Amino acid sequence: MQDQAASLRRLTARAGRAPSFAFVGSEKAGVSTVVTELAQGLAHAGHRPLVVDCTLGQVLCRRLGVPTTATLESRMTHPGGLDEMMATTRHGVQLVNLYARPEERALFSAQLWLRLGSEFAALERDTSLLLVDVPSMLTDPVPASVADNIVLVLSPAADSITTAYANIKRLAGYGRQRFNVLVNRARHLEEARELFTRLSAVTSEFLAVSLRWVGFVPADNAVRRSHTLHRPLQEAFPDSEAAIAFSQLAAVMPQWDSPDIARTDTGFMDLLIAASRDWAEAEGASLR
Structure with a gap:
């Protein structure tokens, strides 16, 4: 299995x-709002962002105001290409739906893996940045573990820091040591900074990881109104505080790129499926 996976990855690298x-x-x-709004800001700035949805429910389609698509998991039972899993907004943001349960990704045939991986690699060639909305780390840690960079999204919600610490600890088990931290829905800069400081204090005491502050987005009722309209915030309410913040963050987002290890030539989908097979084998071994 490892030899086959390595050969496939070389073919699509x-x-x-x-x-x-x-x-x-x-x-x-x-998180889904952060992903879509940063992608929107990147597109406005002249980049070619690709939004990768690894979550259940097609939330990103609603946020971006595009029709729902086929999913990666559906390709196992219904023949079709990557184009059926994609949508593009009128502002140039591309979305591809790579949702599949980890155990289903692990069962992808070599033929299907090679075909979709090749199509995705072609898509990556025309992309500036990939923004990946990942599922809960408790149910599926694989998409986050194979990304080049991790962006932790904090909020003033009561469980935010607890969940962030648990996610950091789990990702540290996959060898991840660098984490960007973005605070969302903060009332003001001081509150955002306080949340970051509290998380930093907890992690520095128990984990050997590095946290980097990248900014914050203020709480803004315009975000909820844009959701109701099924339109991106920066399109519906471009002068709102949150829209301006997202635009400013998108302008510097390429500078956040600082992977834990040197970037390989292997594409994201190939890493996703290969790691899913490794995950399934490890989970199976732990149950035996």
């Missing part, structure tokens, strides 16, 4: 691929 950023947070942290 390419140099200079776009950096990937996995966004991780608690259920109430607003």
Whole structure:
């Protein structure tokens, strides 16, 4: 299995691929909103962002105001290509739905893996950055573990720091040591800084990891109104405080790229499926 996976990855590898950023947070942290709005800001700035949805429920389609798509898991039972898993907004943000349960990803045939991996590699060639909305680390840690960069999304919600610490600890078990921290829905800068300081204090006491502050987004009722309209915030309410913050963060987001290890040429989908097979084998071994 390892030899086959290595051969497939070599076939679809390419140099200079776009950096990937996995966004991780608690259920109430607003991760999907952060992903879509940063992608929108990147597109406005002239970048070519690719949003990768690894979560159940097609939330990102609603946030971006595009039709729902096929998922990666559906390709196992319904023939079709990557184009059926994609949508593009009128502002140039591309979305691809790579949702599949980890145990299903592990069962992908070599033929299907090679075909979709090759199509995805071609898509990556035309992309500036990949923004990945990942599922709960408790149920599926694989998408976050294979991304180049981790962005922890904090919020003032009661469980935010507890969940962030648990996510850091789990990802540290996969060898991840560097974490970008973005605070969302903060009332003001002081509150955002306080949340970051509290998380830093907890992690520095128990874990050998590095946290980097990258900014914050203020709490803004315009975000909820944009959700109701099924339109991105920066399109519906471009002068709102949160929209301006997202635009400013998107302008510097490429500078957040600082992976734990040197970036390989292997594409994100190939890493995702290969790691899912490793995960399934490890989970199976732990149950025996």
